[in-house]
Amino acid sequence: MKTRWKIAIGIGVSALSVAALAFGLDTADRAFPPPLDKAGVVSPEVLDANGELLRAFATPEGRWRLKTDVADVDPQFLRMLVAYEDRRFYDHRGVDPVALGRAFLQLVSHGRIVSGGSTLSMQVARLIEPRSERSVTAKLLQIVRAIQIERRLSKEQILDLYLTHAPYGGNLEGVRAASLAYFGKEPRHLTVAQAALLVALPQLPEKRRPDRNLASAEAARRRVLDRAAVSAAVGDGEAERAALVPVPAKRRQLPAYAAHLAEAALRKEPSIIQHHTTLRRNIQQGLETVADEASKRLGPKVSVAMVMADAHTGEIVGEVGSANYFDSSRSGWIDMTRVLRSPGSTLKPFIYGLAFEEGYVAQETIIEDRPADFYGYRPHNFDMTYQGDVSVREALQLSLNVPAVRLLDAVGPTRLLVRFRRAEVKPVLPPNEAPGLAIGLGGVGITLKDLVQLYAGLANRGKPMRIGDGIQDQPGPIEGEPLMEPVAVWNITDILSDIIAPAGSKQLGIAYKTGTSYGNRDAWSVGYDGAHVLGVWVGRPDNGAVPGLAGYVSAAPILFEGFAKSGVAIAPFPPPPMGAVRISATELPISQRRFSVTAAGLLSASTREPAPQIVYPPEGARVDLGASSGASPLMPLALKLQGGRAPFRWLANGKPLPDLSRRRTNQWIPDGAGYSTLTVIDAAGRAASVRVFVE
Numbered sequence: 001m002k003t004r005w006k007i008a009i010g011i012g013v014s015a016l017s018v019a020a021l022a023f024g025l026d027t028a029d030r031a032f033p034p035p036l037d038k039a040g041v042v043s044p045e046v047l048d049a050n051g052e053l054l055r056a057f058a059t060p061e062g063r064w065r066l067k068t069d070v071a072d073v074d075p076q077f078l079r080m081l082v083a084y085e086d087r088r089f090y091d092h093r094g095v096d097p098v099a100l101g102r103a104f105l106q107l108v109s110h111g112r113i114v115s116g117g118s119t120l121s122m123q124v125a126r127l128i129e130p131r132s133e134r135s136v137t138a139k140l141l142q143i144v145r146a147i148q149i150e151r152r153l154s155k156e157q158i159l160d161l162y163l164t165h166a167p168y169g170g171n172l173e174g175v176r177a178a179s180l181a182y183f184g185k186e187p188r189h190l191t192v193a194q195a196a197l198l199v200a201l202p203q204l205p206e207k208r209r210p211d212r213n214l215a216s217a218e219a220a221r222r223r224v225l226d227r228a229a230v231s232a233a234v235g236d237g238e239a240e241r242a243a244l245v246p247v248p249a250k251r252r253q254l255p256a257y258a259a260h261l262a263e264a265a266l267r268k269e270p271s272i273i274q275h276h277t278t279l280r281r282n283i284q285q286g287l288e289t290v291a292d293e294a295s296k297r298l299g300p301k302v303s304v305a306m307v308m309a310d311a312h313t314g315e316i317v318g319e320v321g322s323a324n325y326f327d328s329s330r331s332g333w334i335d336m337t338r339v340l341r342s343p344g345s346t347l348k349p350f351i352y353g354l355a356f357e358e359g360y361v362a363q364e365t366i367i368e369d370r371p372a373d374f375y376g377y378r379p380h381n382f383d384m385t386y387q388g389d390v391s392v393r394e395a396l397q398l399s400l401n402v403p404a405v406r407l408l409d410a411v412g413p414t415r416l417l418v419r420f421r422r423a424e425v426k427p428v429l430p431p432n433e434a435p436g437l438a439i440g441l442g443g444v445g446i447t448l449k450d451l452v453q454l455y456a457g458l459a460n461r462g463k464p465m466r467i468g469d470g471i472q473d474q475p476g477p478i479e480g481e482p483l484m485e486p487v488a489v490w491n492i493t494d495i496l497s498d499i500i501a502p503a504g505s506k507q508l509g510i511a512y513k514t515g516t517s518y519g520n521r522d523a524w525s526v527g528y529d530g531a532h533v534l535g536v537w538v539g540r541p542d543n544g545a546v547p548g549l550a551g552y553v554s555a556a557p558i559l560f561e562g563f564a565k566s567g568v569a570i571a572p573f574p575p576p577p578m579g580a581v582r583i584s585a586t587e588l589p590i591s592q593r594r595f596s597v598t599a600a601g602l603l604s605a606s607t608r609e610p611a612p613q614i615v616y617p618p619e620g621a622r623v624d625l626g627a628s629s630g631a632s633p634l635m636p637l638a639l640k641l642q643g644g645r646a647p648f649r650w651l652a653n654g655k656p657l658p659d660l661s662r663r664r665t666n667q668w669i670p671d672g673a674g675y676s677t678l679t680v681i682d683a684a685g686r687a688a689s690v691r692v693f694v695e
Helices: 002-031 036-040 077-083 096-108 120-128 136-152 154-167 175-183 192-203 213-228 227-234 238-242 259-268 280-296 350-360 394-395 402-409 413-420 437-442 448-459 486-496 550-565 597-606
Strands: 043-046 053-055 272-276 303-310 316-320 366-369 388-391 512-516 523-528 532-539 611-614 637-644 649-652 663-670 674-681 687-692
Touching: 036 120, 036 154, 043 259, 053 259, 053 280, 077 192, 077 227, 077 437, 096 316, 120 136, 120 154, 154 175, 175 192, 192 213, 192 238, 213 227, 213 238, 213 280, 259 272, 280 303, 280 316, 280 550, 303 448, 303 550, 350 394, 350 402, 350 413, 350 448, 350 486, 350 512, 366 394, 366 402, 388 394, 394 402, 394 486, 402 413, 402 437, 413 437, 413 649, 448 486, 448 523, 486 512, 512 550, 523 550, 532 550, 532 674, 611 687, 637 674, 637 687
Parallel strands: 043 272
Antiparallel strands: 043 053, 303 316, 303 532, 366 388, 512 523, 523 532, 611 637, 637 663, 649 674, 674 687
């Protein structure tokens, strides 16, 4: 009986001792947790719209340590890593007794440390809490920390820490940084040879750096590939083939795109690890290459800035603040996409658009390009010559100054600025100056980004579009009145898309305009297709003059090269809106055949009259003109309209009817059965259309 009591008491004491020990260990574990918070210090990253790395910033201690998860690396690399470093990783709880026993026997038999017996969990403990000495005490601490880590994290989370912190020589830490530095790619699709090298380097990162000790790196990779467990993980014969692949002997620079935007993202949210942008890396890479090469051709101190935006969403897809961020001779640290500069002639299309909208002119209207005095303001052309009588189309394509000022005088500078405000763009006037005619030739300050925002309205058929900042600002359509009516926009696009490409450039099918500021300080070119807008600025950041600098010869070639090397497919322009048609000079109403201030004044007064409206046939009508009976020719269809100002030009399916008419009735004989579109244009250039079905 006494024996039973003794046994019971012994068991109880043992249980209490175990419980006390467990409680003590748990208390100690909570009191002295592993420093997992240190593991969260990683390099901030700036990513493109697809999650690709644009730029990374070193940690405070100067390390390239990119956050890496299991999902970021090739599964085959993980299999090789576990097979080589810790075969029983998924079975133990931080410590592998078999590996420790083997390490102890090797120590006894060789008299030195041959292998440490460290599990991946123990290696993570060493990486997040490094110690300079290699001793029994340090190993015991690693064991304790590994057990603590296993209590807190899943196996996948432990692998995440290893993949982020594994040393690769120099200031490279983590698999992503090493893969980018040695192979120039993310580690999602590593080859067997590449994976084996990344498995081998962390054991002795400085001695095995391939950029300094190529032979040591090759030998280390060979040992990984020779391991039976690794060979089994990669498949029959793969290890042998991988051993024949050369080891890279140079370290590459990590991606470093969009320097100015990346810096801005970091300033806005310094605590965020990953900053997402709307940029597209392939577009950004192409534009930066173009800007860098162009600046070298243009000479010292000259820089280049570029902005490309999606015209339908307003998102910036590519942005170059300067030709080279680190080039102090060009003040590369200045983001020239946000600096106010004189836009030269790049605002002229909006002047012409207002004139089209008001009916003052059509494309073939004759306008004078001769010396003129506008209340003391005497503009002259860039080449100091004059063309005499030219069509409005030619005047815009040749960027003639006097015709543009004539039209701005008619539409009014204030009205032009009001249209800019509809697009949320506010050009800056000189101090204490009211809006004047000099606006048309660049007498305001505007940024490249705002200029692209204005042209996005043209690419978007007159609907103003807010351009984002590439980081946080929400782009998208601007509610309210249009920047310009669709027919006026079509006329502008039709003219600009027919300008000859600059020398040496291939015609791309884009609409574009150039500009040069006073004193050859700024050269501009802005172009668009059916989907994208690209703006280019060239000049000196210190606002110095550059002899020979001009929009057409300096900025336009960069624009065309930018479109070509950005990788975007040139999108076709949208179909013309109803009423949009180019009418020959002989078919124009008398009031639109030649522009004059008097005619403009009369037209301005005529806008009080209602716009023309087709009252017969009504929209969608089905009219029986004998087509079903086979009669030839078909019976004529009566046409009737209300409003508008005579004379009137009727068009059927885009083709003008034979004569102008001052009457509000007319007749049309269709060619055959089916749908047709009938359009009428009055003397003010206002139009109305209906669609009918002829039977």
